[in-house]
Amino acid sequence: MEEDLSRKKKVQRYEEFVDKRLKPDLVKAIAQRDKVFHKQKMFLDLKKNIENLEKNGITSLRSMVNLGSEVYMQAEVPDTRHIFVDIGLGFHVEFTWSEALQFISVREPQLARQIEEYTQLIANIKAQIKLVCEGIRELLQIPAE
Amino acid sequence: MAASEVKGKAIALDSVYSPEETAKAVHRVEEVVAERRRELDGLRRFAAENSSLSSLVQRLPDETFHDIMVPFGGVAFFPGRLIHTNELLVLLGEGYYAERSAKQTAEILQRRGKSLEDQIDFLKATIADLEAEAKFFSSTATEAAEGLVEIREEYIEHSQDNISGSSSSKRDEDIEREKDEEYKRVMARLNELEMEEQEAGSDGEEDADEVEQPGISEMEEESDEEEEMTSTNEFRTHRADISFSEPKEATAIGKMISQPKVPAAKVVTFSIPEEQPVSTSESIIPSQIQHYATLKPTDNPEESKTSHKSMMGSSTRRAFTGSIVEHDHGLAPIHPQISTPADQPPSSNPSRPVSRFKLQKGSR
Incomplete structure (x- = not known):
């Protein structure tokens, strides 16, 4: 009887650990990885766009600027040869096209590495969850499937 | 306490x-x-x-x-x-x-x-x-x-003092009576409605009978030997057709009558000026039905004639100022023999249909 009670308490503690610690961690890690994915996609787009500009020799362009709440206004760029690229931490650097491409080629592997790290982390958390669940199963003496 | x-x-x-x-x-x-x-x-x-x-x-x-x-x-x-x-x-x-x-x-x-x-x-x-x-x-x-x-x-009413108790009970009675009256009223109204409904239902049945009965009975009287028994509905639609095309038909008929012989179609016109125009009043339905019952399926001209007479007779009473164009399929003898071949011998009677056997013989 005493043993039963202590085992119940143990199971409860394990379950709480899974629900309140591991699962939120997992959600957070996945969200962060998605963010990096998004960034990687943006840099990829930028690379394609700059290559396009180079190929067609476009020096001036018009686009629509989102003023917020999906209200757009026309904008004109008189000179496209100089582009400001986000290099992180709120800094933007003025590049020429070739410099921008070079920067992107450095940035891309770094982002890929970050994604890899997050993937590892997510796998780790999942493994932990599995482990704790297995522990609970053993405590309750339910035969493994 | x-x-x-x-x-x-x-x-x-x-x-x-x-x-x-x-x-x-x-x-x-x-x-x-x-x-x-x-x-x-x-x-x-x-x-x-x-x-x-x-x-x-x-x-x-x-x-x-x-x-x-x-x-x-x-x-x-x-x-x-x-x-x-x-x-x-x-x-x-x-x-x-x-x-x-x-x-x-x-x-x-x-x-x-x-x-x-x-x-x-x-x-x-x-x-x-x-x-x-x-x-x-x-x-x-x-x-x-x-x-x-x-x-x-628990809330117990009996513990209340007399005055308030009596007054409250009186009020209860009032409410009760009111309820009863209301109930009675509602029931009376319901009964009334039911009666009305019943009357209306029986009236409707009688009306229907009136519509059908005379047509059927007269049909039996006048044309016992008729094989086709067509429903009254058909007659009604016929009537409607004729009344609808009345004005145009009338002029056409006038022309047709002025011509001496219209072999294929027999034209019957009758107009009763002092009565109201056709097809709007419900009362004419029985007579119309009866006419068409006798008119439509006739096979020999003799019978159709009698039916026309009866129609004329009854239509003096009833409102029908329209005209009827009857295509009498039974009148084979009067049909123009357009289909007869040109090499047919002139001796053969056009009014009598020549059998194929005879035709072949004659052409030989």
Whole structure:
């Protein structure tokens, strides 16, 4: 009887650990990885766009600027040869096209590495969850499937 | 009140509402409140954005262009400028955009702001409700924890003093009587309606009988040897057809009559000037039915003649100023023999159909 009670308490503690610690961690890690994915996609787009500009020799362009709440206004760029690229931490650097491409080629592997790290982390958390669940199963003496 | 009389019973509050359960309920309600608050924050942010955008849109057309950094993808931008500062594309929803001027855009944004305000007000009311609920739960929980006791006592009317008792009973009686009267009224009305319905039902049946009976009986009298028994409905439609095409037909018939011989179609006209026009009054139906019963399926001209007579007779009483064009299929002898071959011997009687055998013989 005493043993039963202590085992119940143990199971409860394990379950709480899974629900309140591991699962939120997992959600957070996945969200962060998605963010990096998004960034990687943006840099990829930028690379394609700059290559396009180079190929067609476009020096001036018009686009629509989102003023917020999906209200757009026309904008004109008189000179496209100089582009400001986000290099992180709120800094933007003025590049020429070739410099921008070079920067992107450095940035891309770094982002890929970050994604890899997050993937590892997510796998780790999942493994932990599995482990704790297995522990609970053993405590309750339910035969493994 | 005597101490020995126990009229009510005391219930410990925490036996009804266990403290854990109430705590849980409070917790749940608070969670919902937090969620609503987050929603409210989101809406407030939208409203603030909306108002700032509105002021921006109104300010932009003050100049023909503005120097800005034009975003180029998510992570880069070019130095550039806004042009056409009085032309805006506004998302209407579902991927549809409208080109509006700055003023019109400001109006749209104002309307959006109003709807946002409405939503915020609604959410605020909801949150207030939920908070009241949570407060009630928590107060109940604390009271239960303090060991509060609920006392319930049965309400007994007889213990009341005489005057108030009698008056109240009198009032009860009044109410009772009123109810009875109302019930009676309703029942009487229901009976009345039922009677009416019954009468109406029997009337309708009788009417139907009247419509059908004379037609059928006369049909039997006048044309016993008829094989085809067509339904009264058909006759009605025939009648309708004729009355509909009446005016045009009449002139045509006039012409036809002036011509000496119309072999294929037999034309019958009759008009009764002093009576009202045809087909509007219900009373003519039986006579019409009877005419068509005799008219349509006739096989020999003799019979059709008699039927015409009867028709004339009855139609003097009934309103029918129309005309009838009857295609009498039974009158084979009068039909012009268009189909007869040209090499047919002239001796053969055109009124009598020549058998194929004879024809072949004659041509040989």
